[in-house]
């Protein structure tokens with residue numbers, strides 16, 4: 036990889052990891068498995084190590100995930116709350132030990148091995164034994180005060196038993212037991228509500244609720260395992276601390292090991308792996324800590340994690356079973372996805388009979404055939420995946436899977452045409468079959484379910500089952516039509532069968548009605564995301580929402596047209612380059628002429644970058660621009676916009692800087708003929724511009740009036756454009 040390629044890749048990975056950090060820490064709604072996340076982060080860390088010239092303190096590899104949300108008081112931790120580095124195999128674990136041996140100049144090291152609890156980090160402050168505060172990790176140095184919510188945890192003592200230090204920060208993890216998680220999800224399933232993904236996310240989401248009464252309805256639990264500030268100091272080792280925590284009456288880990296040397300630590304890690312599924316909390320690893328506090332101090336810490344402790348992550352659970360058949364699901368975008376129908380098998384606390392096969396290419400690549408014995412994996416999240424097959428044990432005559440043949444060349448739901456399209460897959464760009472009928476029932480139901488999901492408009496109560504029913508009964512075609520379904524109709528929906536009816540009910544229906552009303556005032560970015568515009572994901576929607584006032588402006592967005600224009604210019608520039616491979620210049624004359632043309636094109640592109648496209652992020656690229664403009668001009672797009680208008684729903688963008696002067700910096704000097712200085716400043720700010728006191732190369736314009744002073748000279752010296760009031764007003768228009 037060249038440094039330039041590495042730089043691009045690092046930038047892209049940083050954005051991706053930050054996006055997943057936001058989803059995980061702040062919103063408790065991760066999109067990818069912890070395992071996939073760890074791999075992304077590791078790829079980034081490896082590249083940063085390989086290309087240290089691109090290191091940055093702002094990289095997500097260098098900071099602790101930030102869990103702060105609005106509505107809570109922020110509190111500083113007395114001692115920073117750090118994170119832990121991860122290892123995934125024995126070699127990496129031994130490397131950790133080797134580093135410490137070198138650093139401490141002895142190979143006689145004692146460690147503790149403890150379960151790594153998969154919950155939400157919290158710091159409790161006790162003063163003279165009395166609980167005074169509970170704070171989330173936040174961004175390490177300060178977090179959210181969640182004391183009221185933490186007090187709903189039945190097993191959390193308000194008062195420490197026995198002798199307590201004057202002040203102590205005790206750190207641990209808030210979690211939900213599997214049983215409580217199952218109870219809550221069963222309740223939600225009965226009400227046809229979207230299910231929570233896993234106990235960790237639900238615990239994190241719960242503790243961040245502002246209403247403590249709501250929090251109390253879910254039985255959160257806690258376990259403590261480390262210290263922050265402690266005055267006076269009372270422990271000399273991690274083993275001491277474990278004993279102290281017990282003596283203080285705090286909930287602690289079921290089991291920990293104190294061992295000598297890394298060989299013994301490795302054995303303990305294996306023992307823990309056998310036991311960990313019996314614990315009340317979820318564990319995805321072991322934490323190995325240097326036992327001696329004095330040694331811990333010598334080892335010290337980086338900004339992000341201690342050098343004296345490390346997390347060892349266990350491999351996700353897998354199981355073997357038989358692949359009975361492959362069925363085809365149609366998602367909200369119309370993509371036909373293969374699903375494995377399995378002989379039921381027990382894996383990670385539940386019975387599994389279906390798993391994702393990702394796509395047809397993946398099935399081919401892994402050589403998976405119906406009838407095969409397959410290995411399935413569950414990496415912490417809800418949807419298990421088929422990892423591989425065992426061709427040696429294949430039943431005779433098992434044929435390669437052919438998706439097109441399996442669906443008879445048409446959409447299995449609506450019978451419509453299917454076409455081959457490019458899709459992003461885990462292993463790069465791949466191909467998939469897609470139902471071409473926007474009005475396909477499966478697509479409609481998928482879009483409606485998505486529209487109401489927590490990520491989108493959070494119309495709680497309207498999950499996949501209800502969405503499918505509303506579409507099946509032709510009550511909703513496009514998602515916004517959900518506003519037309521009356522309370523009575525919702526209340527009397529039968530989600531069961533004629534023989535075994537399951538009526539949705541008044542209470543659940545009322546919940547939907549309240550939630551859909553609340554959604555009316557959500558910002559443009561949410562609505563845009565909720566409407567499933569092709570190629571517009573969450574972060575793209577956010578960026579578009581910041582740059583458009585409303586749907587009317589977005590539908591024929593000047594910004595998006597400019598993005599397309601720039602793409603055209605770039606394409607032309609490539610073609611006109613004298614040394615273009617596709618179209619090389621033949622004569623010297625032609626070369627010279629094309630060189631000149633390229634210079635003009637370059638200038639035009641640079642003007643767009645410095646002008647209307649200044650500060651526009653990579654999310655808003657030509658593919659997105661083309662998709663969005665095309666969609667809003669298409670019959671389904673126009674139908675959606677008309678429906679929103681009819682419903683009186685006109686979400687506003689959180690426009691921060693769209694205007695004639697977006698990205699422009701002004702310096703004012705002298706007296707203007709009609710405008711007062713404040714008025715001119717107001718106009719600049721309102722149009723998205725900035726006002727600065729001194730002229731530099733970065734200044735876009737100097738607005739000069741009578742008796743302008745040295746700023747005018749400076750502008751001339753630097754070649755900054757100088758304008759008068761008339762020109763200013765013209766530009767503003």
Ligand code: IVH
Nearest residue numbers: 117118119149150151152156260261322341
């Ligand atoms: S000790 C200075 N011990 O895992 C390091 N952390 O992924 C203090 N965690 O930030 C952490 N179980 O929130 C420690 N037995 C355990 C843990 C544990 C879970 C959390 C903790 C940490 C995160 C790192």
